[in-house]
Amino acid sequence: MSEPEQSENIPEDPAGKAKECPNGASCARSKEDLELAVAYVSDALYNRNIYFDTSPRAVRLYLLYNHWLPRVLVYVFILVDLSLAAFEEPAVLLWPLWATMLLELLCLLAFTLRLAHYAKVIPRDKFWKDPKNICIMVTLLLTLMDMIIYGALVVSGCSAVRWSRVLRPLLLVNVTEGRQLRRAFRSIRNALPEICYVFLLFMFSVLMFALMALKLLGKRGLKTVDGAPYFTNYLEIVLDLYVLVTTANSPDIMMPAYNSEVVFTLFFILYIFINTYIFMSAFLAVVFNNYKKYLKEEVRQLVRAKRHKMVRAFAILQERREAEAEPVVSRAHWRQLVRLVQPGISTAHRELLWSVCDLQNRGCIGKLAFVQLADLLNIEVITLKSRPHPLQNWFPTLYLSAPSRLLCRMVQHRAFVIVYDLIILVNAVIIGLDEENPIISNCEWLFLTLYLLEIVLKLYVFEPRSFFSKHSFWNCLSTSHIISTRFDTIIVVSALIATIINSALKSSGGYNSREILDIVFILRVLRLIRVVDSIQRFRTIINTLIRIGPAILTFGQLILVVYYIFAMVGMELFKGKVRFYGEDSSDPAKAYCGNPLLQGTAFAQSNYCRNNFNNVVSSFILLVELTVVNQWHVLSSGFATVTHASARIFFVVFHIAVVIVIINIFVSFVLEAFYVEYSVEKGDLQTSLERKIEELELAVAQEKLEENLVNNMETTDNDLGSGQSATRNKSTLMFKIASKRYRTVDAFLQRMFEADLDPEDFAENDEPEAQTSGNFANPTFSSA
């Protein structure tokens, strides 16, 4: 059972204030009540689990706490704090000590303020019980301590280590908004015991094979390619065989034995089969199963907490009506609430949601309908207005003339897309050719013109405002088009600008800016991506990959935390041991990376000098190389040569932490996401919303819309004689569910496990006690 975050709880008795309105009329709610309800609903919407104080002042502070500005600011300060590593010794760009110290103090101050704000929001006892807060405070204190000690030591001329830098990523984990990241860490922690057992068994197998290898091969006097003795030292064998599991030294490690006798290959093949294939798959299997199991449990708890919060919000806004048996929420209150929770939502969209909730058109909704609001708001609905093209308004005769209409039809035709796909393919070939050739470089202008022409034509045919709006009209015509016209337009226009600048520079001073040329090249190649978009099957696959996006962001943070810690430790251990001399340097030390110990090693021979821990950027790049695994034994033995054999431990630990644990979690996520994409259908609520949209005849069907456009034009054409008809000016509202997009990661996860979730989690129980007494221990509800 996973542990939910201790103090993120919902208050004990918020419903105490709920007013009873004996008369049938809707009775007004105080501003405080409304704010409390807003806090609950927005917590439910974003799956926040903060046990805030329900006093009006605390609620107002809480709403401020959740405002986007302070949240963004905290992340900016974390970013500043983390990137300080680039300016501290060993630095990419060394800043004076006082500058980095001052910046760090500023960051610490910001974190302290944020924490103080949080302390004001939640009850004191809850605050002190939360390990997150304790962790942040300890981190801040330790950092301050370390800064003072370090400053004092540096001033007194002693050498000192800024050990507290390892703690910096902890702030990213423990910040209130880091829920996804904490969940990922919990997921890892939960899988850890199982991984440990498999790992021990795997290590046992490696040790056994190493013992066998020592006995079989150690005494034969074999030599490696370098002439070193082969398989004579037990510890070396264990390390070599461990590296073989990662396949990094295959087949080299086998060759001496193979050259001596064929039978020995059986030993290695058996080893690779058991340890690389069976055990590595077993690791993936264990991580995958645990990941699925615990994530399901957590999402289930999230769903429960969400319903619970909605029930509380309902309790605040509810009123009794004579006509209704159950307490209800009036339309006015509901509207106020939605407007406060999601100010960005359009009135039309809000009315649509209301009509989904209030199916019987009673003017008020019961608890059941109210509770689904959080889920309804999570469904992304595109509101769009179909209005005539502005050109149609300005030059109706011209725009609706026969040639113009023919042009519109041509642009909308499938052949138009195919022609442009062909142009792109030809362009791809041209790009591959030598651009020094004047014909080729002139071709670029031709293609740019063609692409611009396409954009102009589309602007002519489609309504420009919707073309450039957030959920563009064109985008909506085929919602799954991931490479939107906007992206395309940006690329083409940027390419145009960059090409013009480049040509200007070239023709003026003969100076050819390398950077601008690079950008031009990249933009040119990026233009080609559009081809993929034309093929339906590719689009589905890409959509799946893109939908993993939010989860990849979480994994990005996870990797950042782990990399940062390893980079800090690595920099302290290995800084300055390996030196990189520029390409043009003629220093003889260049051949052995400035460290005579490396002379003749594979590390120096492979020209790996730049793979060092001399600053945070090269550390990160080196860690990426270690994550990719290949040649990691060369890298690790290089650093072991310049320091001590035990330095390999650092690299092995990194391999276990990142490759065996984190990468497998990443693969698990991709597996699960593909599985969901292949099997899970739309959720119930989405279906009911979609049905409602269709019922109200506001749906946007892809073909229908395209037809509409043309028909619309034709109708307007027909009644052109009667001047500006009502039909043309009426801007028809239309809705479309961006069915597979989710506003939050949680909503995506919820959908992922919707099929597996216990239906009781979706049932609205009136008594919170009934939920608490459920058969799963949920500390979140223990106080309710």
Added chain:
Amino acid sequence: MSEPEQSENIPEDPAGKAKECPNGASCARSKEDLELAVAYVSDALYNRNIYFDTSPRAVRLYLLYNHWLPRVLVYVFILVDLSLAAFEEPAVLLWPLWATMLLELLCLLAFTLRLAHYAKVIPRDKFWKDPKNICIMVTLLLTLMDMIIYGALVVSGCSAVRWSRVLRPLLLVNVTEGRQLRRAFRSIRNALPEICYVFLLFMFSVLMFALMALKLLGKRGLKTVDGAPYFTNYLEIVLDLYVLVTTANSPDIMMPAYNSEVVFTLFFILYIFINTYIFMSAFLAVVFNNYKKYLKEEVRQLVRAKRHKMVRAFAILQERREAEAEPVVSRAHWRQLVRLVQPGISTAHRELLWSVCDLQNRGCIGKLAFVQLADLLNIEVITLKSRPHPLQNWFPTLYLSAPSRLLCRMVQHRAFVIVYDLIILVNAVIIGLDEENPIISNCEWLFLTLYLLEIVLKLYVFEPRSFFSKHSFWNCLSTSHIISTRFDTIIVVSALIATIINSALKSSGGYNSREILDIVFILRVLRLIRVVDSIQRFRTIINTLIRIGPAILTFGQLILVVYYIFAMVGMELFKGKVRFYGEDSSDPAKAYCGNPLLQGTAFAQSNYCRNNFNNVVSSFILLVELTVVNQWHVLSSGFATVTHASARIFFVVFHIAVVIVIINIFVSFVLEAFYVEYSVEKGDLQTSLERKIEELELAVAQEKLEENLVNNMETTDNDLGSGQSATRNKSTLMFKIASKRYRTVDAFLQRMFEADLDPEDFAENDEPEAQTSGNFANPTFSSA
């Protein structure tokens, strides 16, 4: 929807002969009827789907066809046919042409005979409709043709190619018994379209990145470590980037760009992230999903076919009884049937199965109970007799004396196991030390004595017959003990014998046989495996891994087929191009593998000369190395150097076929097996069988049995005065379900998907029509 094998069908109307017995007595069935029923039941038991003729002669021939001897013979001939590659040019050991030709002709004859036998068994039209048979015949004919052409060409002195050798593995696939292998191939074929789409998208991404790399890096005049131009040729870049996806040339491919400027690493990191992590996970996800989907469908069909065959067998044996409303099968017929289907089953076990079927003790069973017989027989039940130790019979006073009983208790105590685990650990350390030291080598004798003592002690305490029986007593005490005492005993005794032989050889002539010493070492190390068995958690993991065993066998065949084809092609393409000179050779050509073209290449420098296609054994080893992926670019460029650049295609195709498709299917299987192990519970039928066993008080509980042993002894001790009591001589029968072992791969698969299977597949419908009209198109039943 997967295509089941076309002609493996069940006959149209076998039930026509079912007799009606108007009187209540059981009416005897003819031998022919019984044989037909046996054929059906054993087909259901082993999931054979052969549409055999129901004439008595054909049924008898069919039973002969399924006899173990011809089946084993066919596999022996296939093995001989496949291993001919080792003796044909280019050979491991060259045999004269007439010898291999003669052997191959013999094999062809055997296959023809087997096919002729099959043709006799099934109806003519079904035989010719089966693609398997056509495939075998075409293979045989083509092979014969090729042999004649090759023979003629060789005799006339021309050079010739034995191209038909590529077809040999097809026999393994198309043989009647190769159902599992065909299923694996079908699984691959079904996943192929989806894989293709992802692959195309992946290739598009690689091509785009290559274009970008060409534009960004091609003009900078960078050099690789070898001084070659870096990223200037588009095709080379594509190949390099493809290799980077397999991580084989990371980070070397990045280093020149990284050395020139840090920003370029962004390009490579993005490339690795998208192509190595995202796309490779996507391949696994697609293969995994397809694998699950189609396998489920196939297993569902298998289950249906099985029920159907059982219904037909029932129809043959059924009779009407006055007391019963429905037709039934009498106990006598049931017994005859089970005895014929599974001759190895003990009478007690048979009676147990009957009592599970005939729950009401009516002396006959209905259709519902009859149909589950196939599943019941698939549950492995261990029958064991608890009888007193023979020593107790021979020397009762001595065996039951106080010191003897104390000894028994000691051996059964947990501490005994722990002491021996510690001894093994000490042994492990000793093995690791230098065995030239006389003290250490004498230690070996000590340990051997200790291990022998353990075996003797166990033999003293436990009944020797059960100790050595197939499902040993000891084994049964803890069914999950995978490293059984028997395995342990064999290892210890072999080690003893080998050590004695080695010492004898050593002391006699001072001659130290390397081979025997190697075996001694391996046996010594293998002894250590026992430690793992003591820890419960390890046992579970190992059990899961072992349970994948049968599936791994199927994958072994799959890999064999693919490797064989690639080896044959590779040998024709690359034989003799790379030469290996022995370790002691002083030939200067040794440095460049006998091919001047290889001078200075990474291939020769890494000493990869023995990785060649000069015979079938080294080809297979090379293919294993290519499967492991690392350094495959060095190998492929080596062979491209000695032949032609297009030779790389061979290696890329191999990579796609084996690493992207087959290894992913293997990983999918491991994932699924672990998932099953973690989530699926015992099947219903097993539960009912287990309940019955418990009901009959025949269950073997682990602790109970251990207690029983001691109690038994104590009771016998108490009534020792009354001489040979009945209690002691009575051999109590006991049963235990080896709950997680399955006799056939199909049964295992069935369990794997049991949870997902439509319950209707398990319902016994009386009308076959009702099954046929089900909502899934099942060609197997289209004729019913």
